[in-house]
Amino acid sequence: MRLCIDDNDEEAVKLEQEMEDVDVKASSGRSAVTASAMAASYNDQIRPLLDAVDRLRQLNVSQEGIQLPTIVVVGDQSSGKSSVLESLAGISLPRGQGICTRVPLVMRLQNGDEAKLQIEYGSGRVVTVASEAEVAVAIDEATAEIAGSGKGISDAPITLVVQKRGVPDLTLVDLPGITRVPVQGQPEDIYDQIARIIKAYIAPKESIILNVLSATVDFPTCESIRMSQQVDRTGERTLAVVTKADKNPEGLLEKVTMDDVHIGLGYVCVRNRIGDETYDEARAAERRLFEEHPLLSLIDRSMVGIPTLASRLTQIQAGIIARCLPDIVKQINDKLSRSSDELSQMPPDLSTVADAVREFYHIVKQVRASLEKLLVRGEFDEYPDDHHRHGTARIAEMLDCYASKLPAHCPARDGEPFLAEEMRVLEETKGIVLPNFLPRSALLVLLKKKVESIVHVPHDLVSQVWDYVEELVMGILQHHSRSYPQVQTSCRRAVQSLMDKARARSAQHVNELIDMELVADYTANPDYTMKWNDMMTEGHGTFLQAVEDHSNPAVVTIPGFGETDVSHLRLQQKLAGQAFDLKARLDAYWSCVVLRLVDGLALHVLYSVKRLVEKDLEDEVAAQVLGSNMDGVERMLVPTTATAAKRDRLRKSISLLRECRELVANTMDKINAESNDRV
Numbered sequence: 001m002r003l004c005i006d007d008n009d010e011e012a013v014k015l016e017q018e019m020e021d022v023d024v025k026a027s028s029g030r031s032a033v034t035a036s037a038m039a040a041s042y043n044d045q046i047r048p049l050l051d052a053v054d055r056l057r058q059l060n061v062s063q064e065g066i067q068l069p070t071i072v073v074v075g076d077q078s079s080g081k082s083s084v085l086e087s088l089a090g091i092s093l094p095r096g097q098g099i100c101t102r103v104p105l106v107m108r109l110q111n112g113d114e115a116k117l118q119i120e121y122g123s124g125r126v127v128t129v130a131s132e133a134e135v136a137v138a139i140d141e142a143t144a145e146i147a148g149s150g151k152g153i154s155d156a157p158i159t160l161v162v163q164k165r166g167v168p169d170l171t172l173v174d175l176p177g178i179t180r181v182p183v184q185g186q187p188e189d190i191y192d193q194i195a196r197i198i199k200a201y202i203a204p205k206e207s208i209i210l211n212v213l214s215a216t217v218d219f220p221t222c223e224s225i226r227m228s229q230q231v232d233r234t235g236e237r238t239l240a241v242v243t244k245a246d247k248n249p250e251g252l253l254e255k256v257t258m259d260d261v262h263i264g265l266g267y268v269c270v271r272n273r274i275g276d277e278t279y280d281e282a283r284a285a286e287r288r289l290f291e292e293h294p295l296l297s298l299i300d301r302s303m304v305g306i307p308t309l310a311s312r313l314t315q316i317q318a319g320i321i322a323r324c325l326p327d328i329v330k331q332i333n334d335k336l337s338r339s340s341d342e343l344s345q346m347p348p349d350l351s352t353v354a355d356a357v358r359e360f361y362h363i364v365k366q367v368r369a370s371l372e373k374l375l376v377r378g379e380f381d382e383y384p385d386d387h388h389r390h391g392t393a394r395i396a397e398m399l400d401c402y403a404s405k406l407p408a409h410c411p412a413r414d415g416e417p418f419l420a421e422e423m424r425v426l427e428e429t430k431g432i433v434l435p436n437f438l439p440r441s442a443l444l445v446l447l448k449k450k451v452e453s454i455v456h457v458p459h460d461l462v463s464q465v466w467d468y469v470e471e472l473v474m475g476i477l478q479h480h481s482r483s484y485p486q487v488q489t490s491c492r493r494a495v496q497s498l499m500d501k502a503r504a505r506s507a508q509h510v511n512e513l514i515d516m517e518l519v520a521d522y523t524a525n526p527d528y529t530m531k532w533n534d535m536m537t538e539g540h541g542t543f544l545q546a547v548e549d550h551s552n553p554a555v556v557t558i559p560g561f562g563e564t565d566v567s568h569l570r571l572q573q574k575l576a577g578q579a580f581d582l583k584a585r586l587d588a589y590w591s592c593v594v595l596r597l598v599d600g601l602a603l604h605v606l607y608s609v610k611r612l613v614e615k616d617l618e619d620e621v622a623a624q625v626l627g628s629n630m631d632g633v634e635r636m637l638v639p640t641t642a643t644a645a646k647r648d649r650l651r652k653s654i655s656l657l658r659e660c661r662e663l664v665a666n667t668m669d670k671i672n673a674e675s676n677d678r679v
Contacts, residue, residue, distance in 0.1 A: 052667040067204040069320040075212030077177035080243030083272035104157040105174040109167040116163040168310040209238040215248040235264035242269040249295040268309040336657040343650040347483035356636040402461040410590040422579035462506035470499040486635035494624035523592040531588035535560040
């Protein structure tokens with residue numbers, strides 16, 4: 001579809017020429033009502049779009065974050081805003097001292113043969129006004145209902161629909177006049193309240209700012225100028241209306257031509273109705289003023305008069321609607337898609353216990369699938385950047401750390417002389433046996449002491465592993481059951497119970513591993529014999545020579561044991577050889593003990609984790625949640641307040657957005673059909 005706003009569009013040029021013809025007729029003496037018919041040539045294309053935008057505004061599509069093109073009227077208090085709007089609409093608005101406009105007033109002006117006056121506010125409240133004389137009273141009553149009967153303000157809008165012959169097709173939002181000093185009955189922060197409302201309306205890039213300025217003040221000092229410049233620094237979407245031109249004509253030409261305050265869309269100077277003048281009389285007086293006044297007649301005709309203002313606003317409105325509509329359609333579609341996706345991802349409505357059971361097992365299935373990836377198979381596609389949840393890698397790190405904490409060599413007391421412990425044990429375990437016979441009990445006594453010195457290390461490992469697994473399982477279970485917080489307490493109890501059992505089994509397994517090491521000194525590992533033979537072959541002779549030959553140095557380097565002082569052993573040569581053999585055997589056997597503790601516990605941990613993921617977790621959670629009478633799962637049938645509210649909000653949003661999309665589509669189809677008919 002092509003909209004009539006392109007400078008190169010022949011139809012747009014034709015429409016602009018028709019607009020100029022209307023202006024000429026108006027200047028030659030037509031009444032204000034007739035002059036306001038200048039927007040009629042836009043009815044085929046622009047009027048449907050304006051109606052569509054107004055309907056979108058009625059539907060409150062802005063609550064979905066979609067901004068609509070809007071002409072926003074701002075001005076300092078007593079700048080003449082209401083008078084300008086009265087002149088455009090041809091009806092009287094509330095007047096009085098102080099702030100007359102206390103809530104945003106959305107004025108929908110519609111040119112039509114059938115007259116209609118209507119006020120809309122609140123949650124769909126609609127009041128039909130019997131006559132134009134009653135409009136101001138009806139607005140005051142609606143304002144009092146919204147903002148109270150005092151002088152306070154509110155951001156809740158009132159919509160005034162004015163449909164009658166001759167008014168321009170326009171929608172404008174009139175905002176409270178800016179005042180800095182609160183009067184009696186107004187809150188102390190009245191300025192801040194008004195500023196917040198104004199900025200909320202003028203900040204969106206889709207808003208056109210109609211800044212009403214009094215000719216009697218310096219424009220740069222106007223607060224409304226300062227506010228509009230904050231959001232529109234270049235002035236590209238600001239149009240200025242200069243009121244009270246007849247009160248201060250001196251220098252007005254220079255003000256509107258020099259443009260010290262950067263009004264990008266230009267100025268229109270007007271004379272508002274005075275006293276009991278009719279609107280026709282006021283327009284005639286305005287025309288004479290700008291034609292005959294010695295100073296005001298110098299202002300270009302394209303910058304003066306209410307008819308000119310109506311024409312400019314109609315053109316600006318047409319342009320902004322045409323420019324913004326494609327983006328509005330895109331925003332509606334994008335928001336509708338996001339809301340639909342969000343709703344589809346929410347948990348389904350559950351109506352029966354069977355539905356709840358199916359949903360519960362679906363959650364358990366998701367939990368199991370995630371944990372199998374993280375703790376069994378080592379797949380991290382669900383959490384690629386969350387390294388803490390990469391379970392197999394973290395457990396492998398714990399096992400590596402555990403292995404490194406177990407001493408590679410048989411532990412010895414710090415600072416104790418070489419073989420001193422072995423000598424003591426041999427003395428205490430000697431018996432009536434053959435000479436040089438190594439008592440087995442000596443090895444067992446030493447082995448027991450060494451194993452008991454490291455028993456805390458495997459216990460620390462299983463504690464660390466199950467603490468980590470519990471945290472991971474709890475997090476995954478909470479994530480997949482987040483839509484049903486009603487059952488999360490039961491799920492937490494199930495995980496805690498399951499982990500207590502797992503810790504108990506692992507603690508028992510560690511105790512059994514330790515107890516088995518203390519039952520007997522046995523290994524089928526050939527590395528034991530090879531290592532013992534190496535130490536005896538390479539080191540035993542060197543050791544004995546150093547002990548027996550007092551002429552040799554007492555400090556010698558013994559293969560397998562490094563630099564060693566043997567001076568204390570020269571007085572106990574009889575047991576020294578046996579002590580060396582005992583130590584060699586214990587060191588060689590210690591490697592087998594450590595290997596069994598590492599491998600056995602690692603396999604236990606991996607098996608236990610796999611069993612937990614593939615079987616125990618499902619059984620425990622099902623027992624806790626389903627119970628004997630389905631109490632737990634029945635709680636899933638009652639959605640939480642937050643879930644119900646979110647689902648309701650999304651459904652309303654989708655319904656609203658679909659209605660908006662259909663509205664725009666029908667409007668576009670209608671415009672296309674009318675364009676084709678003209679062709």
